[in-house]
Amino acid sequence: MTKTVVINENTHKGIIEFFKLLLKKEKVRGVFSLKKINKDGDIAYSLITDPDELNEAVPFYPLMPVNAGKLLSRFTLKGSSKKPVIAVLKPCELRGFVELLKRQQGSLENLYIVSFTCGGVYPSKLSLDGTIEKNMNSYWNEIKKGQIPNDLRPVCTSCTEFFPYTADFIVDLIDNKEMDKKLEIFLNSKKGEELTKDLDIKSLENKIDQQKLDKYLKKRETEKEKIFSEINKKLNGIDGLVDIFGRCIGCHGCSKVCPVCYCTLCEFDSANSEYEPSNYDSELKRRGGIRAPPGILYYHLGRMTHIGISCVACGSCEDVCPVDIPVAVIFKKVGESVQNMFDYVAGKDVEEEIPLVTFKQEEFVEIEE
Amino acid sequence: MKKDEDFLPKIIAFLCNWCSYAGADLAGTSRLKYPASILPIRVMCSSRVDPLFVLRAYLGGADGVLVAGCHPGDCHYQEGNYFTRRRFAMLKKVVEDVGLEADRLRLSWVSASEGQKYAKVAKEFTEKIKEMGENSAKNKIFL
Amino acid sequence: MIENKAAAITIKSSMKNTIIELLEKAINKEIFDAVIIPMETPAKDSFVYVLVKDKNLLKDSNPLPPVMFVQGAKAVSSITRLGEGNLKIAAILRPCEIRAAIELAKVGQTNLDNITLISMDCPGVLPYPDFLSDPKKYKKLFEEAVEKWDNKLMRPVCQICNHSSMVSGDIHFATLGINKDKMYLIPNSSKGKNLIEKLELPLKENIESWQKKVKEISEKRHGKRKKTHKDLKTKIGGIDNFVDTFSNCINCHNCMRVCPVCFCRLCYFDSDKVKHNSEDYLDRAETKGSLRFLPDTSLFHIGRMSHMSLSCVSCGSCEDACPMAIPVAQVFSMIADETQELFNYVSGRDLKEPIPLVAYKEEELRDMEDAHD
Numbered sequence: 001m002t003k004t005v006v007i008n009e010n011t012h013k014g015i016i017e018f019f020k021l022l023l024k025k026e027k028v029r030g031v032f033s034l035k036k037i038n039k040d041g042d043i044a045y046s047l048i049t050d051p052d053e054l055n056e057a058v059p060f061y062p063l064m065p066v067n068a069g070k071l072l073s074r075f076t077l078k079g080s081s082k083k084p085v086i087a088v089l090k091p092c093e094l095r096g097f098v099e100l101l102k103r104q105q106g107s108l109e110n111l112y113i114v115s116f117t118c119g120g121v122y123p124s125k126l127s128l129d130g131t132i133e134k135n136m137n138s139y140w141n142e143i144k145k146g147q148i149p150n151d152l153r154p155v156c157t158s159c160t161e162f163f164p165y166t167a168d169f170i171v172d173l174i175d176n177k178e179m180d181k182k183l184e185i186f187l188n189s190k191k192g193e194e195l196t197k198d199l200d201i202k203s204l205e206n207k208i209d210q211q212k213l214d215k216y217l218k219k220r221e222t223e224k225e226k227i228f229s230e231i232n233k234k235l236n237g238i239d240g241l242v243d244i245f246g247r248c249i250g251c252h253g254c255s256k257v258c259p260v261c262y263c264t265l266c267e268f269d270s271a272n273s274e275y276e277p278s279n280y281d282s283e284l285k286r287r288g289g290i291r292a293p294p295g296i297l298y299y300h301l302g303r304m305t306h307i308g309i310s311c312v313a314c315g316s317c318e319d320v321c322p323v324d325i326p327v328a329v330i331f332k333k334v335g336e337s338v339q340n341m342f343d344y345v346a347g348k349d350v351e352e353e354i355p356l357v358t359f360k361q362e363e364f365v366e367i368e369e
Numbered sequence: 370m371k372k373d374e375d376f377l378p379k380i381i382a383f384l385c386n387w388c389s390y391a392g393a394d395l396a397g398t399s400r401l402k403y404p405a406s407i408l409p410i411r412v413m414c415s416s417r418v419d420p421l422f423v424l425r426a427y428l429g430g431a432d433g434v435l436v437a438g439c440h441p442g443d444c445h446y447q448e449g450n451y452f453t454r455r456r457f458a459m460l461k462k463v464v465e466d467v468g469l470e471a472d473r474l475r476l477s478w479v480s481a482s483e484g485q486k487y488a489k490v491a492k493e494f495t496e497k498i499k500e501m502g503e504n505s506a507k508n509k510i511f512l
Numbered sequence: 513m514i515e516n517k518a519a520a521i522t523i524k525s526s527m528k529n530t531i532i533e534l535l536e537k538a539i540n541k542e543i544f545d546a547v548i549i550p551m552e553t554p555a556k557d558s559f560v561y562v563l564v565k566d567k568n569l570l571k572d573s574n575p576l577p578p579v580m581f582v583q584g585a586k587a588v589s590s591i592t593r594l595g596e597g598n599l600k601i602a603a604i605l606r607p608c609e610i611r612a613a614i615e616l617a618k619v620g621q622t623n624l625d626n627i628t629l630i631s632m633d634c635p636g637v638l639p640y641p642d643f644l645s646d647p648k649k650y651k652k653l654f655e656e657a658v659e660k661w662d663n664k665l666m667r668p669v670c671q672i673c674n675h676s677s678m679v680s681g682d683i684h685f686a687t688l689g690i691n692k693d694k695m696y697l698i699p700n701s702s703k704g705k706n707l708i709e710k711l712e713l714p715l716k717e718n719i720e721s722w723q724k725k726v727k728e729i730s731e732k733r734h735g736k737r738k739k740t741h742k743d744l745k746t747k748i749g750g751i752d753n754f755v756d757t758f759s760n761c762i763n764c765h766n767c768m769r770v771c772p773v774c775f776c777r778l779c780y781f782d783s784d785k786v787k788h789n790s791e792d793y794l795d796r797a798e799t800k801g802s803l804r805f806l807p808d809t810s811l812f813h814i815g816r817m818s819h820m821s822l823s824c825v826s827c828g829s830c831e832d833a834c835p836m837a838i839p840v841a842q843v844f845s846m847i848a849d850e851t852q853e854l855f856n857y858v859s860g861r862d863l864k865e866p867i868p869l870v871a872y873k874e875e876e877l878r879d880m881e882d883a884h885d
Contacts, residue, residue, distance in 0.1 A: 277597025
């Protein structure tokens with residue numbers, strides 16, 4: 001059984017009440033959440049300090065303009081805030097943040113995380129013509145029924161890590177028939193319990209319905225098999241890779257928005273990855289012709305070896321790609337595969353070391369032939 | 370893809386200074402015969418081998434890439450080859466998962482006294498690569 | 513332009529094949545060792561620049577592709593940034609790509625010594641998001657648009673482009689205002705004139721009909737451009753409209769990365785200078801009650817304008833790369849016109865013309881200063 005706090009209000013309104021309470025009682029100095037930032041209803045992450053501004057917050061909105069784990073890393077990179085801040089993250093954003101913490105790219109000090117069992121987000125392009133807003137009712141209807149909504153990011157429909165393991169506060173949205181009447185927040189950590197200790201708010205005890213989540217997990221696993229089998233047909237030797245990545249324009253947007261790609265100067269932008277005239281001479285001798293600038297496959301495969309071990313399959317890379325390459329599905333597949341080798345789930349446990357900076361004395365004997 | 374007997378594969382071999390490079394030297398001084406397919410590159414430790422080196426070699430058209438180091442537990446720098454092993458396992462998985470030929474990559478432990486083993490690995494790996502044929506990445510323009 | 517004469521080339525099958533044959537001839541005569549030219553990808557969903565040495569590969573190339581996935585100046589720069597190398601290279605580029613290459617050469621990011629820059633009359637390029645929705649259909653639409661010289665499907669900045677014919681570079685393939693069965697090769701530099709001599713093509717064609725047609729198109733475009741910019745200024749002018757225009761920006765910086773003249777390896781706006789600590793962010797949030805995170809979107813865009821506006825060639829790569837469909841190129845191109853006009857400068861027009869911010873006159877821009885007493 002876990003302690004919970006309850007507000008008898010529609011979940012989306014209740015969470016705002018909760019945050020207003022925390023701000024007014026000066027338990028936190030700021031709230032980090034998705035928010036409508038203008039009269040057109042454009043939505044972006046915001047750091048909110050005024051309770052009135054919270055009226056425009058939409059913490060559970062099915063949109064991820066940027067991976068918020070990356071934003072929290074930026075927020076805490078140069079030092080934590082002196083007073084607490086509370087942030088709403090989706091499970092993959094939280095896992096992204098945890099992977100960044102393992103690389104000294106942020107801090108959890110004075111930072112409280114609210115997360116939820118996540119039904120997935122829409123590709124950001126769909127926010128441009130109002131599609132997402134139009135789909136809001138049907139989205140939440142599907143979530144309430146424990147179904148997978150249509151038109152989400154492919155990596156969302158196939159996501160099997162939709163439970164926020166390390167959050168301080170968890171709201172269970174999936175298959176939640178009481179969403180319109182009640183907000184129940186599970187206090188998932190001592191930190192969370194401490195924060196809400198003397199708040200004027202109803203407290204209960206409850207259990208997360210694991211069976212219900214397992215049922216949803218099966219649905220997601222079915223989708224995953226489908227998506228992986230589709231991409232596997234295209235991953236067909238070097239020609240398959242050239243077909244998939246051939247139209248890549250080398251913008252490196254995928255790397256820039258990836259939560260785990262934190263390097264200020266990426267290896268593939270550095271002098272190490274530049275070709276000298278003599279390189280071109282030798283490549284031309286051999287091939288007769290070479291794409292300029294070269295190194296598209298080198299970049300993508302290289303990036304896989306760099307961050308595959310920590311990929312949280314959030315899908316930001318595919319969203320930002322200007323030429324619609326299914327980057328996220330491929331990285332999800334490779335990332336999971338690499339993580340499985342070490343029984344590792346990126347971002348599940350902040351104490352667990354990244355597998356490539358540690359070792360066992362006896363392992364992978366089969367690698368040496 | 371050339372698969373005929375005239376095909377001499379080009380195999381880039383990253384050999385660690387203290388063990389496998391010395392082992393390769395010993396194979397030479399002992400006049401052990403092995404195919405002229407290996408292009409050795411000496412590194413101080415097998416853990417110096419960045420997966421990016423291997424990728425460059427593979428995409429550059431190398432028919433095979435060999436990484437050789439000290440036996441686990443015997444690394445001159447104590448722990449280097451443990452990391453090599455994990456990194457190489459990860460790299461092979463990536464290459465395999467994207468549909469490329471992971472069998473073109475090989476990790477081997479060869480100590481300074483194992484001239485015979487080095488020659489054996491070189492021979493076996495060359496045979497295997499000959500069977501696989503040329504790496505078609507060699508001729509690709511749109512990489 | 514070097515002189516008012518051109519060499520005439522008969523078009524036997526298509527303009528594309530004629531250009532390729534000419535390049536093959538030049539390679540055979542060892543005038544060039546290699547060519548940078550667009551080629552269709554094996555998946556047939558894109559065109560990318562390829563440095564070609566084996567002339568047998570040239571038959572798969574396309575000198576006037578319907579899209580510009582990578583700005584050609586970036587392709588040229590990637591080959592010669594670290595030195596001119598041994599190869600004599602011909603680069604087939606759109607006029608704006610040539611201009612960008614020249615701007616990059618001014619700041620040492622490209623070495624053009626061994627490169628012959630070849631342009632042609634440009635109908636514009638299709639926005640590649642449109643192209644990708646149905647490559648086959650759009651390839652056909654592009655060919656029809658080229659036939660009629662109709663640019664309404666092209667990038668918005670292409671539709672109002674007033675530098676779509678010969679601007680700079682070494683040699684120009686002219687097709688406008690000429691009979692469909694031939695085209696002119698116009699030398700635009702001594703390198704270009706040299707090339708025509710080596711190809712043994714007599715320089716005796718009168719180019720008046722081409723000049724006339726180019727002028728006609730240019731004047732029409734000029735009027736349209738002025739009007740479009742005026743309307744755009746009203747639409748995005750003022751802090752509220754400006755913020756609105758960029759309200760969907762997610763700070764991915766794709767625009768900066770695909771821009772040919774944004775060459776900094778580590779952009780100021782990715783550096784430590786824009787990373788602040790949490791107390792600063794919270795203080796800022798408290799001044800208005802909330803702070804969009806990450807903040808400073810407008811600072812990035814206006815800052816980038818102040819960095820590269822004088823070199824902007826209005827190619828439109830930025831707008832195509834934006835995942836949130838923000839009209840980046842239209843805004844940046846408009847501002848670039850104004851800043852360049854201030855110094856009577858046209859980016860990439862002339863390699864010997866310094867970028868205005870590294871040169872000065874002792875008497876100028878007095879109206880910028882406070883009035884003397």
